[in-house]
Amino acid sequence: MRNAQNMFQIQSTMPQTIMSRELLQMPAVLLRDYLSNAIIDNPFLELRYSATEETLCRASNPLNNLETFHADPSETSDAPLSLVEELCGEQCDSLCAHLRFQVSLLDLDKDTRTRLNYLVELVNEDGYFREDILEIAKELNISTHEVLRLLQIIQGFYPVGVGARTLQECLMLQIDSGNQFAHIIRRIIEEDLPDVAQHHFSTLKRKHHLSDSQLQQVIQEIQNLNPKPGLTFCAETVAHYIYPEASIYVVDSTLKLRMKSDPRTFLVFDRNYMQDIDDAEAQSYLKAKKTEAINLLNSLNMRQAILRQLLLYLIHEQRDFFFGGKSHLRPLSMKEAATALGVHPSTITRCVRDKYIETPWGVLPLRQFFQTSSGNEELSVEYAYQLILQLIDSESKSAPLSDEDISASLKKRGISISRRTVSKYRERLGIPSQRRRKMF
Template sequence: GCSEAEVLRILAVIQGFEPAGVGARDLAECLRLQAERQGIYEGLIAAVIDRHLDEVAAHRIKEIATAEHVEPAAVQMAVDIVRQLNPKPGAAYGTGAPAYITPDVIIRRGEQGYEVEVEESDVPQLHISALYRQSDTFDKATQKYIASRLHAASWLINSIEQRRATIRRVVEEIVRRQPAYFEKGPAFLQPMTMKDVADTIGVHESTVSRAVANKYAELPTGIVALRSFFTLRSTRSETGEDVAAAQAKSAIASLIKGEDPHKPLSDQKLCTLLKAQGIALSRRTVMKYREQLGYDSSVKRKRY
């Protein structure tokens, strides 16, 4: 029930709110509002925002340079600035409460090596009241009922203690098998399956799986999920030794971080370099690991 001019006036007021970019009708307007607020909405930056966001997404730097009659290096600089703007300025204002991870076990370096401590501060200490053990004065039916409840309570307490003991044994076995990981970091994680640990400590594989499900360990370097220590599969090195996927990913990340940004490494080139390190991976596996690490293809990583 009002004019379009009035709606646009109110929209302009809303677009002046914090954070810059709210109230935008599309991505280009969102970025434009932020650039204007920073005083950089001009020249090539304005052209990239207004006319070339699709090309930016596809990393077609040369096409933008041709269209704007400038050098690719100038476009690269403008694109880098535009990418520092926030395409979702409202995302920082979530409604959900933050979820904090409380470690279930703590692994510390002690005098005799690494020590495992099961965290019990959040676990209530259960016990059976002595009152219910003195049921001689009750009738037979009541005594039978109390006896069954006492049995159930004892079973629950024993199960909790057994679970705690199982977690400790699993984590102690992880520590025993992964000395290089704790000394040098995730890149030195050795192949290890739940069955390996289960066979060693004498339990079923499913018991290990349940013991580590949704459990976290506090290390001197931070908190990690216990499941992250296990590998479902392992790649194969040229010497016939197993190589954990985490170790292969670490090697790929290291190669990409050290590449020439003007001549980024293709997936096939990564295969060749990994093979020289004794890690034989298919190009498809390299591509999968690269994507899981969050790296774009070599075409999109190229700098001008």
């Protein structure tokens, strides 16, 4: 009985969770289009034309007054915190839509289709499934074997290689079993990919007993495989028109945050719509629509709460930038932001995606405030230049800092660069060595 109740809870919360992910990653322009369609399709939602005031709050204020809409207990479908916070990583909408379309073509029972669509949502823009199988099994209250079975279905979709968990698995899924060298290609992918990448062809030739022409064919086949199949369907989703989510500005030496696109200011939930309707079939339809409306409004609350928390965090962490400009923008990772806000890193990824804010220095993409996974080298170097200048400007003229001293000071501020790199940056700035800066 307990398992049945848990399964019901998962099934009822999944639509809320999926909607929350979708709304979180939508930029303001696309969100407005989405809500316009939702209003047309749902009688419980109305447009409030008079409520156009934007929300204004001080940067130091905590989140508050976020209304949560609830229906009857049987209708409530708020997602558990673990599902809500672990909003899955950034992904390509067109790939996701393509995979969901393929799910719709399969003859599946309702539960399997729901779970399969849930897994599709977790496929990232490269086409990989990077989630923990055990955690997904717990969330869906099914066995790991069942999760793997569902994942195997996705791995049979187009583009070939989608749904893989590793590079090796991705490439293996793409091997043509009819190829005369298929067994050798599989073995090389499993055991010798580093040798392929480093062009250790003589090693491969000896190990697999291949002639020059055979090796050439095998290598060509491997190089023709797509390591990121999801990008085949990845279209740019940045809106043609940019509408900032918020404005961060200075008033009397104080930073303030104004939310510019809060949809809750013009979206109204009509709780009493179905009170006078007696038809049983209509009641069933309207009950479903009422639940959809509640899910949508709760998802909007969640979107605004996370976005506002993130912007307040940026105001605190990037204060020097808002007052001083780009040279004061310090390196900051999305993982740091996620830790500070107590959410999953992928939540921050979705929150940042395609969002813009208005600042004293122009309208900027939120992504600019963070390093990418590979590191925003230009930002890090510029910030290091700024700190080196500050350290040298404030040093003792009779005992100037050595490059080693500067390197140690930078590490304390989160910039880990070697003494040699400090020396290179110092020379680029036209600053003489420690010995030449010393004044007697």
